Amino acid sequence: MRRVLVTGGGSGIGRAIARAFADQGDHVTIAGRRAETLQETDAGRGMTCATVDVTDEAAVDALFADPFDVVIANAGTGRASPLTEVSLDEWNNTLAINLTGTFLTFRAALRGMPDGGRLIAIASTQALKGGGRIAAYAASKHGVLGLVRSVAHEIARKGITCNAICPGFVDTPMAEAAVKSVMTGRGIDADAARDMIVSNNPIGRLISPEEVASAALYLASPGAAMVNGHALSVSGGEI
Template identity: 70%
Template sequence: MKRVLVTGGGSGIGRGLAQAFADAGHAVTITGRRADALAETATGRDMTCITADVCDEAAIDALFEQPFDIVVANAGMGRAAPLTDVSLDDWNQTLAVNLTGTFLTFRGALRTMKAGGRLIAIASTAGLQGGPRIGAYCASKHGVIGLVRSVAQEVAKKGITCNAVCPGFVETDMATAAVAFVMQARGVDEARATQMVVSGNPMGRMIDVDEVVSAALYLASDGASSINGHALSVSGGEI
């Protein structure tokens, strides 16, 4: 049994990750800003729920008084808008949650993590390519990939690995928001908007949460001990 931490565990990919690690017999701790959402994730499973914001340095540092074996920096956010409509507050918030939150999580984890440890960031295909109307999101996720590759070099000789999972559009609330934005901006119905959102995926569909979870479980496994500094695309061939 390993000790696992998943940030942003209250919904979407984070919920899927936490439940999968718990079902595999690991001791799982989840964090997020909403206690009710964390409790829902933990329903029927033995998990530790801690209300914490990944942008809160003290709160994140406090998580790592005891070492974790597997740490998944999953908490994230994103809004679609032309760059000219992005406020400085929106820009700063996006980078704070997606990039600084990952930095704080990884930094805290490495202060106590032992050999065999796994650091995993849930990034995005937006960390590997640009995209219209998602400048802040792309910038933050490119930063996450850069951080992962740098950390991987630092920890390689310590027996720790650091990798990223880069999904395309996943069937989550964030994807639903993207579809709604396209419906409003383009004046199309939901079916057409969905088709437009997933047009970059050669499979022509949303990625399932379980597909992202499976990739993370692999990177956390003993069989992935030589996979380090990698950005694993889960995107149907988009990347």
């Protein structure tokens, strides 16, 4: 039985990934800042719940007292705002969670990860392009992808792979927050705002968290042993 860690496992993409691995028989540990949402993710599946802030170096290191076979760095944050309205605190917080949190997670994981291990970062299509009103988020996700590609080179000879999944807009609370931001900024209703958000996706809808989870299952599978340093776009053709 593989040991799998999912950070940011209390909701959205992290919840779907954790359940997907648990449902196929892996022992899953989910980490997040709120114990109650982690327990909702578990819902009787036998997961281990760890209340952890991924920006806390000591707390992250403590997660890895026993090594994991698969580590998914999913914890993230982001808010749409013009660059002129982004405070230094918000900028630093976005990079701390999205980028430094992934660094701390991967560094701790590699200290004990066995051969055949898998590191997966949940990045974004914004790791592959830029966009207005999301400078802090896009910068952090570009950094995540750079980290993934560098780590992939460093660990390739150890039989461990490191990859990123780059989803477009996923049907999660973060997407709903984006809808509300567009509604406020454009003075339009929720349906029009949602249509605007998915307009870059040729398929024309929000991505389901389970579709991102399927990509994670693939990257963690034996069949993906030669996929390394890759940015897997799950975006309906946006990228």
